[in-house]
Amino acid sequence: MQTLPNSLPAQVTFKGSPEGLRLILPVELPWDEIVLQLQHRLNAGERLWQGGASVVLEVGDRLLDGQQLTALDEALAGQQLHLMRVRTGRRQTAVAAAVAGFSVDQPEKKAPQEGEKSPEVVQVEPLYVQTTLRSGMCLAHPGTIVVVGDVNPGAELIADGDILVWGTLRGMAHAGARGNTRALIFALRLRPTQLRIAERVARAPDEVPAQPQPEVAFIQDNTIHIAVTTEFARRRN
Structure with missing residues (x-):
């Protein structure tokens, strides 16, 4: 069985935080070494956690696919740890994490410096996800979020830009x-x-249209309004 030399500083680290246990993966390490170091940390007996603890995976700009995220989840589950959230700067990793059923955080856009455009102008590429968001999942992105699928009760979408849901x-x-x-x-069914x-905060009207139509929510006169998309388009023209 391969082991880590005692002289090698562990770069895969666990840190406690109010939101749960943080698992930090260094960007520069090869994947095989990530796996080796994680196994070492999990089996070393340096327990910063109790069984059932939630884990926030922080990967920075490291690119991870669905299989790698699943492998990390299974390794953590072997120690009764639950991977709940992935914090990443890469859209590809964010999409893979969302499709795998994990909540996703992406870093907020830095505050504009003097001479730059207004903070209302979102310049981050959209996050495009084709999946159904289950209860407990959260996607947070510093641009626009596009979901092809349904967003179930208990799921959350947080975007600095627009939100488009091609589903309910x-x-x-x-x-x-x-x-x-x-x-x-915007949603096909809101x-x-x-x-x-x-x-501003609002909720959907209690009355459900007899024939569902795509709708859009927007601010007008400091209040959130909801309109059928065709009516909204006429208002803007």
């Missing part, structure tokens, strides 16, 4: 999370538990 939105959606009052929330745009 039954969870919570927060667009313009950093104050962009021009952000929009049945959310809560809608937020910038600092």
Whole structure:
């Protein structure tokens, strides 16, 4: 059985935090060494956790696919640890994590310097995910989020830009999370538990249309309004 030399500093690290146990993977290490170091840390007896603890995986700009994320999840599960959230700067990793059923955080855009564009102008590429978000999942992205699938009750979408759901939105959606009052929330069926745009909060009307139509939520006169997309387009023209 291969073991880590005592002289080699462990670069795969666990750190405690209020949100759970943080597992930090260095970007520069090869995948095989990541696996080796993780096994060493899990079996070394340096227990910073109790069984059943939640884990936030922090990978920076490291690219991970679904199989690698599953391998990490299984290794953690062997020690009764639960991988709940992936924090990544790579869109490909974010998509793989969401499809695998994990919550996703992406770093917020840095505050603009003097002479740069307004913070309401989101310049980050959209996060495109083709999956159904289950209860307990959360996607947070510093640009626009596009979900092809349903967002179930208990799931959350948080975007600095717009939110587009090509399915039924039954969870919570927060667009313009950093104050962009021009952000929009679109869904083929809009049945959310809560809608937020910038600092405004609303929920879907109690009355359900007899014939569902695509709808969009937007801010007008400091209030969130919901309109059928065709009506919204006429208002903007």
